[in-house]
Amino acid sequence: MHLVDTMHDVDARHLTKGLQASFDHVGMRYPTGTQALDDVSLTVAKGECVALVGPSGCGKSTLLRLAAGLEAPTSGSVALGTTSVGFVFQEPNLLPWSSVRRNVGLLARLAKVPKAEREGRVAAALDAVGLTAFADQLPRALSGGMRMRVSLARSLVLRPEMMLLDEPFGALDELTRQEMQGELLRLYESRRFTVLFVTHSVAEAVLLARRVVVMSPRPGRIAATIDIDLPYPRRPEVRFSPRYVEHVAAVSDVLQGVR
Numbered sequence: 001m002h003l004v005d006t007m008h009d010v011d012a013r014h015l016t017k018g019l020q021a022s023f024d025h026v027g028m029r030y031p032t033g034t035q036a037l038d039d040v041s042l043t044v045a046k047g048e049c050v051a052l053v054g055p056s057g058c059g060k061s062t063l064l065r066l067a068a069g070l071e072a073p074t075s076g077s078v079a080l081g082t083t084s085v086g087f088v089f090q091e092p093n094l095l096p097w098s099s100v101r102r103n104v105g106l107l108a109r110l111a112k113v114p115k116a117e118r119e120g121r122v123a124a125a126l127d128a129v130g131l132t133a134f135a136d137q138l139p140r141a142l143s144g145g146m147r148m149r150v151s152l153a154r155s156l157v158l159r160p161e162m163m164l165l166d167e168p169f170g171a172l173d174e175l176t177r178q179e180m181q182g183e184l185l186r187l188y189e190s191r192r193f194t195v196l197f198v199t200h201s202v203a204e205a206v207l208l209a210r211r212v213v214v215m216s217p218r219p220g221r222i223a224a225t226i227d228i229d230l231p232y233p234r235r236p237e238v239r240f241s242p243r244y245v246e247h248v249a250a251v252s253d254v255l256q257g258v259r
């Protein structure tokens, strides 16, 4: 199971109020000798949405795994201001033999949320992602976008304060992807959780994030951080605004420069 619901290995105590995550001079060298990250310092404020973009292999997923406590940095430190973290991957990783409802309730069951409470939360999460009518179906009866919604709902059930998303919409076709981006924006704006997400799409990063962090090729360092001054709530139609287009051009330019 590739999902985490609570954090154990990261330091949740020593964070300044208002901060949700802090990477302090983080370096990561895998036992194979690969230096994935070098001297990465980054803070994420509570309720902020930050996107990580960068060339393939620059250590974006590694950074998320460090935030989730799935790996420990080989130098520097990682601290989180919460123990309530949801992790969503590109693959929805659903149990094929379990209904949508049971899949959505899985993490809550593992976290021993009492049954009545769990059922209420599952119903609310299914409603939030528009899957109430499909609650009793098996995953194979769903489209790719619907499966991704199940994966999102499964994390929402734990009411995370922070969501770590690793290329969550990478496997979807363009239209479904846009639909899911709108869905994530809506959830983010209503739940106010903190988001740290990895994407290969500059357009997606600018649409969703308040800040886009551009990483250099491996070993990943932070090459630039770009503020996206488009107000929330954002609607997907913001894509057609000149300001959005300018931001996409600026981030793309920086990304070209680091390659």
Ligand SMILES: Nc1ncnc2c1ncn2[C@@H]1O[C@H](COP(=O)(O)OP(=O)(O)OP(=O)(O)O)[C@@H](O)[C@H]1O
Pocket: 030, 031, 032, 034, 035, 036, 054, 055, 056, 057, 058, 059, 060, 061, 062, 063, 218
């Ligand atoms: N468990 C591991 N053991 C050894 N090396 C690893 C491990 N995980 C990742 N790496 C290496 O670390 C580097 C960074 O990998 P990572 O997956 O973090 O990059 P990424 O930016 O997310 O890549 P992509 O955009 O292609 O998904 C790569 O060279 C990869 O081969």
